[in-house]
Amino acid sequence: MASSPATAPRLTVSRRLRSTPFTERAMARGASAFTVYNRMLLPTVFESLEADYRHLISSVQVWDVGVERQVEIRGPDAARLVQWMTPRDIADVQVGRCCYLPLCDAHGKLVNDPVGLKLAEDRWWLSIADSDVELWADGLATGAGLDVMVFEPAVWPLAVQGPKAEELMSRVFGEAVRGIRFFRFERLPFEGHPLIVARSGWSKQGGFEIYVDDAAVGERLHDVLFEIGADLDVRAGCPNGIERIEGSLLSFGNDMDGEDSPIEAGLGRVLSLDADIASLSLPALRAERARGPVKRLAGIVVSEQPEDGALSPFGIGGWPLSEIRSQTFSPRAGTRIGIAMLESGLRDGSEVRVRRADGGEVDARVTPLPFTFD
Numbered sequence: 001m002a003s004s005p006a007t008a009p010r011l012t013v014s015r016r017l018r019s020t021p022f023t024e025r026a027m028a029r030g031a032s033a034f035t036v037y038n039r040m041l042l043p044t045v046f047e048s049l050e051a052d053y054r055h056l057i058s059s060v061q062v063w064d065v066g067v068e069r070q071v072e073i074r075g076p077d078a079a080r081l082v083q084w085m086t087p088r089d090i091a092d093v094q095v096g097r098c099c100y101l102p103l104c105d106a107h108g109k110l111v112n113d114p115v116g117l118k119l120a121e122d123r124w125w126l127s128i129a130d131s132d133v134e135l136w137a138d139g140l141a142t143g144a145g146l147d148v149m150v151f152e153p154a155v156w157p158l159a160v161q162g163p164k165a166e167e168l169m170s171r172v173f174g175e176a177v178r179g180i181r182f183f184r185f186e187r188l189p190f191e192g193h194p195l196i197v198a199r200s201g202w203s204k205q206g207g208f209e210i211y212v213d214d215a216a217v218g219e220r221l222h223d224v225l226f227e228i229g230a231d232l233d234v235r236a237g238c239p240n241g242i243e244r245i246e247g248s249l250l251s252f253g254n255d256m257d258g259e260d261s262p263i264e265a266g267l268g269r270v271l272s273l274d275a276d277i278a279s280l281s282l283p284a285l286r287a288e289r290a291r292g293p294v295k296r297l298a299g300i301v302v303s304e305q306p307e308d309g310a311l312s313p314f315g316i317g318g319w320p321l322s323e324i325r326s327q328t329f330s331p332r333a334g335t336r337i338g339i340a341m342l343e344s345g346l347r348d349g350s351e352v353r354v355r356r357a358d359g360g361e362v363d364a365r366v367t368p369l370p371f372t373f374d
């Protein structure tokens, strides 16, 4: 995962690698590393992974997550197209709700795992992870002759995450933010400009996401959040690799990808395999369920390894097809933990030997996801 500074590639930034309205501000506030996500820059570290983590779980951070692109689907067939793309039944989703929507192709493999926002009966946003959903959705719509528009609006989410997020947000948007329940959104004015504000975000610390649809308004909002939250020790941050693995928030492209099904990724709870819905992936997913999946996502907890020794992605003793897909040192576990795609025969509670990146081996245990800590 982490390469040493001496070998880390440097990034050449051109027009193909898009910035967000907040990229310069993130850099000015100390962003020290970036990744590429939906062909855009996403900060990954400010001070250090662990310092950022400690601050996130104790205070409040403002994240530039403009890389979470919105794929807007609008028109009389909008719900039909969204249902065609996801094996989760969306019939009962109400306007004003967010909904975690695995998208799957006709082979039952994952295409993406967005948060869907139902803006109106004929209008959805898919707030996507890192893959080309717009191309796929537009291709499906064209091929099926659906009456919809598929496009990427100029919207950049800004996340406010951490235990003090509600306090900071209420100072900017008023007491109304306190009444927004998890995975719901409202339109609240900022200096007269209505913005979609949802209680959501890619951390387990609580918080909000503001869907900024005007770059100048967003820059002003960004600055106001820092001014008004100075006494809360608000800092610029980003999705944190330690916090999200401890919280078992899955990263599409890392923990699971287009070679995996949502059943293998452990997303069974959000699939509606017995529903009477027109969804592209249902036949393949029903067949997979009947066959029994060959692999499954699980946790790996290294026993007694307080030092920060990276694990090799491959090489779980006796299970050659199993692989570790994300890993971190976990302050909560006091050891290294990972999210792994394991052969189905490798059960929870199993003790395994795991190869380290430096060539050594360590004992580890297979655990269910989400991780629990005592």
Ligand code: THG
Binding pocket: 068, 100, 113, 114, 115, 127, 128, 129, 130, 157, 183, 200, 201, 202, 203, 209, 248, 249, 250, 270
């Ligand atoms: N917010 C928004 N867009 C996003 C993300 C986000 N796009 C990219 C990526 N993150 C999409 N993937 C996820 C994965 C998990 C969650 C959200 C988006 C998530 N999961 C909660 C959990 O697992 O506890 C709740 C899921 C549920 O209620 O079903 O929040 O973060 N805008």
